[in-house]
Amino acid sequence: MSEPVGGNGVLELRGLTVARGGRTVVRDVSLDIPAADVTALLGPNGAGKSTLVLAVGGVLRPLAGSVRKDGRDLARQRPDLIRRAGVAIVPEGRRLLPDLTVEDNIKVAAYSLSTEAAKSGRGRVLELFPELSRRLSAPARALSGGEQQMLVLAQALISSPRYLLIDELSLGLAPVVINRLVPTIRAVAADGIGVLLIEQFAALALGLATRAYILEGGQIRFSGAASELRDKPDLLRSAYLLRGSEETPAVE
Numbered sequence: 001m002s003e004p005v006g007g008n009g010v011l012e013l014r015g016l017t018v019a020r021g022g023r024t025v026v027r028d029v030s031l032d033i034p035a036a037d038v039t040a041l042l043g044p045n046g047a048g049k050s051t052l053v054l055a056v057g058g059v060l061r062p063l064a065g066s067v068r069k070d071g072r073d074l075a076r077q078r079p080d081l082i083r084r085a086g087v088a089i090v091p092e093g094r095r096l097l098p099d100l101t102v103e104d105n106i107k108v109a110a111y112s113l114s115t116e117a118a119k120s121g122r123g124r125v126l127e128l129f130p131e132l133s134r135r136l137s138a139p140a141r142a143l144s145g146g147e148q149q150m151l152v153l154a155q156a157l158i159s160s161p162r163y164l165l166i167d168e169l170s171l172g173l174a175p176v177v178i179n180r181l182v183p184t185i186r187a188v189a190a191d192g193i194g195v196l197l198i199e200q201f202a203a204l205a206l207g208l209a210t211r212a213y214i215l216e217g218g219q220i221r222f223s224g225a226a227s228e229l230r231d232k233p234d235l236l237r238s239a240y241l242l243r244g245s246e247e248t249p250a251v252e
């Protein structure tokens with residue numbers, strides 16, 4: 001490949017292979033996360049979605065492959081470097097510091113930023129989640145599930161990432177809360193951030209996304225327009241996705 005890769009506002013995952021417990025669970029995965037857009041990553045339990053996110057974030061070290069941003073390969077770099085390079089991840093079941101206040105949880109996430117950047121980042125996330133500005137002095141453990149997810153997203157967004165990988169946005173949340181988060185994800189993408197959305201409710205993810213991928217058994221089984229996948233229920237069913245999407249909250 002002689003052409004420059006990773007530029008033009010796309011985070012390019014190429015040939016990523018990741019092992020866990022000595023077993024390869026993500027195999028030769030290539031996908032694009034374009035800036036200013038939402039891309040859906042769907043797939044049944046155990047497909048390797050969370051593993052892929054952790055590998056991109058530098059928490060797990062891929063055996064092979066690259067993660068290109070602006071011509072630079074971030075694969076196998078340390079998590080803090082990847083974060084500083086503008087790639088943020090929200091891992092599945094991400095925990096807050098329960099005894100710290102909302103304000104302090106925001107501060108913790110901003111610790112590596114300059115005073116200036118932390119201040120503007122704080123302003124931006126509180127604008128995105130006005131619910132949090134009303135609860136700044138509450139300990140994180142006192143927040144509702146939805147507020148906790150907002151705080152987790154705020155922590156990821158405070159450093160102004162160019163790309164955001166969200167693992168299970170709606171896990172454990174009530175439909176009304178999920179619907180509250182949908183316009184936020186749209187706003188984040190409209191702001192220029194490339195979002196990779198992993199979401200158990202396929203219809204919700206496909207309603208937000210332009211492109212979609214299905215991961216099954218550690219490999220990409222489908223990639224194409226999200227609208228195409230919306231029209232192919234058989235493909236979704238084969239990936240065991242319709243089970244969960246029966247009670248999918250409507251998008252918008």
Ligand SMILES: Nc1ncnc2c1ncn2[C@@H]1O[C@H](COP(=O)(O)OP(=O)(O)O)[C@@H](O)[C@H]1O
Pocket residue numbers: 020021025043044045046047048049050051052
């Ligand atoms: N900590 C771990 N140690 C060993 N194997 C793991 C671990 N976490 C997940 N796995 C295995 O890796 C595979 C992919 O899991 P995961 O990435 O969590 O899939 P998904 O997020 O799509 O449900 C599964 O077979 C799972 O059992």
Ligand SMILES: [Mg+2]
Pocket residue numbers: 049050051092167
């Ligand atoms: Mg997972």
